Amino acid sequence: MELHIVIEGKKDLAGQLYRQLRDAIHTGRLAAGEQMPPSRLLSEQLGVSRKTVSEAYSRLSLDKLLVGQVGIGTFVRSMPAPKPREQTAGDLAGAAVVSRWAGIETPLRHPAPEGQSRYEFIGGNASKTPFPATEWRRCINRALQLENATRGRYALTEGLPGLRTAVAGFAGFTRGVRCSEQDVVITNGAQQALDLISRVLLEPGAVVAVEEPGYPPARELFASQGAEIVSIPVDDQGMVVDAIPAGCRLIYTTPAHQFPLGLAMSQQRRQALLARALAIGAIIVEDDYDCAFRYEGRPADCLQSMDTHGLVAYVGTFSKVMLPEVRVGYLVAPPAILEAVLKAKYLTDCHNATLIQNALALFIKEGHLQRHVRRCHAIYATRREKLLHRFTTDLAPWLDPVPFTAGFHMAALFREPVDIDLLRRLARRLDVGLYATDPFYHGPPPKSGLFFGFGAIDTIDIDTALDRVRDVLIQVS
Incomplete structure (x- = not known):
């Protein structure tokens, strides 16, 4: 794969090469740590002398943009992040369309792994453990x-x-x-x-x-x-x-x-x-x-x-x-x-x-898929029973489960008003990820509740997580 460099004419060849490489490094096109082509190879690709390439590399090294490692090669030094381009959407003829798309919400985008909790009730995530x-x-x-x-x-x-x-x-x-x-x-x-x-x-x-x-x-x-x-x-x-x-x-x-x-x-x-x-x-x-x-x-x-x-x-x-x-x-x-x-x-x-x-x-x-579905069914059925048992016992004063017969998520509605944002923040401090049903309504919800996905959480963790949810509910009630 060749490095994109354009050499014009026969004058100031080393200067042309130096300036283009310098700009490529400053704009991030040549990333920090990237290895430069050997001078002999680059000279052949560009149709210039090896001395021309060596001169450009020497100037870049003096500018502390390149660093040579004996016996290994020449590499791009770490640089500050390149400045963003000045152009904004408002400069475009299609600015109105761009603005409309930029304003569209992207709900249910899953958090990055570092933003997740130890005990996650996020929906849509299948259980990874039984996957063959x-x-x-x-x-x-x-x-x-x-x-x-x-x-x-x-x-x-x-x-x-x-x-x-x-x-x-x-x-x-x-x-x-x-x-x-x-x-x-x-x-x-x-x-x-x-x-x-x-x-x-x-x-x-x-x-x-x-x-x-x-x-x-x-x-x-x-x-x-x-x-x-x-x-x-x-x-x-x-x-x-x-x-x-x-x-x-x-x-x-x-x-x-x-x-x-x-x-x-x-x-x-x-x-x-x-x-x-x-x-x-x-x-x-x-x-x-x-x-x-x-x-x-x-x-x-x-x-x-x-x-x-x-x-x-x-x-x-x-x-x-x-x-x-x-x-x-x-x-x-x-x-x-x-x-x-x-x-x-x-x-x-x-x-x-x-x-x-x-x-x-x-x-x-x-037949691997059918066998996998059967394994997951047994796992999800156990998790479902654990959740339903807790909602009919110690969590019953706060949450009323919505009947469901399929899938691997469920909803439970609050019997009395609860500050859901506070509940979720306090639960997150205890490493429990909770999700409200309110965002699934386009208008005001008639009744607030929680959405419990049970694909991402291990079976043995459900009771521990719900113990913490119960303790937080006692605190915010």
Whole structure:
């Protein structure tokens, strides 16, 4: 890899080289500790004498910008951080658009590892302990071998056939989704699936119905397309269908494990939602993010399996059943929007990384995923029981758990008003990470509560963490 230097003419060659290297160091293009090319190599690349390069290096060394190490090479010295460029967004012709995007909130961004507590109830994090790293490594290695046959080529936008077939089988087996590989689009997480749907269906002024409370990144994503967002309240049966306005183009819902409250949409409400969507010509986005884990009651049909008119876009992800780092989601698209979705994906990122696709296809096909889900189910069921036991015993005076039958998070509402900010600060001092339900409401919440994810916290730590929460609640009550 050649160092980018431009030499013009035949005069002051050492000076030209000196000034460009000096500027590259001052601006940070040549980072501290980076090794410079040997003088012989750089002279050949630039078509100048070695003496010219040596002279420029000597001047930079005298300026204390370079340092030589005998027998090793020449390196860039540590420098103060480069000054930021003077230009601001206000100088741009597109300043208004930049400002609008800069003002968009990015809720639920996970804190950096150094900002997390010893006992974390953060949501969305799957348990790392039971992940079959050895089996996954083998699948990755075999995927590398498969890559040899197609290396250097672009792949199908919709995803590799092997993975799409595996996903169709997995979704059908675990959730009753009715689809073939032709209906499946592999995406970079569930968020890209939502983005693709919004790109092909929304425009400024389009009406989108979302649950209240609900998943903030979905709301912000739809709003970024210029859509008018209508908050639809959630009761103990799920989304209140009668509140969905006529003219609504898109309906976003989490029926199996409502985010964040955790309750499940009743069968009657599901049927009413499908009927409402048919009446107004809306597409329903069914976000089935963590419903591979179900603990009690009979399985309920997913909306997609009940849909007979091609109205439901089913969105799934492997971030919850495996690890977020995998960054693979999928969309089972209804026929009416499938071709448009594929074109939108092609224009935005062409296709997902084929290495991970091949590895995941093997991981599913060989049964590793199903075995992993069963292991995690047993772990999450134990953690769930621990939490519910505490909410019905010593934490009962303060917190009322919302019933839930799936997933690995739950919500508990306060029986009496509590200063949540103070509670969270005091808990953080005791190394417990707590999260309020209030930020999931677009408007004022009818009742405040706490959101308890139990994927990131070890089973043996739950009682210790909740003991500390109880002690803080006694202090702030």
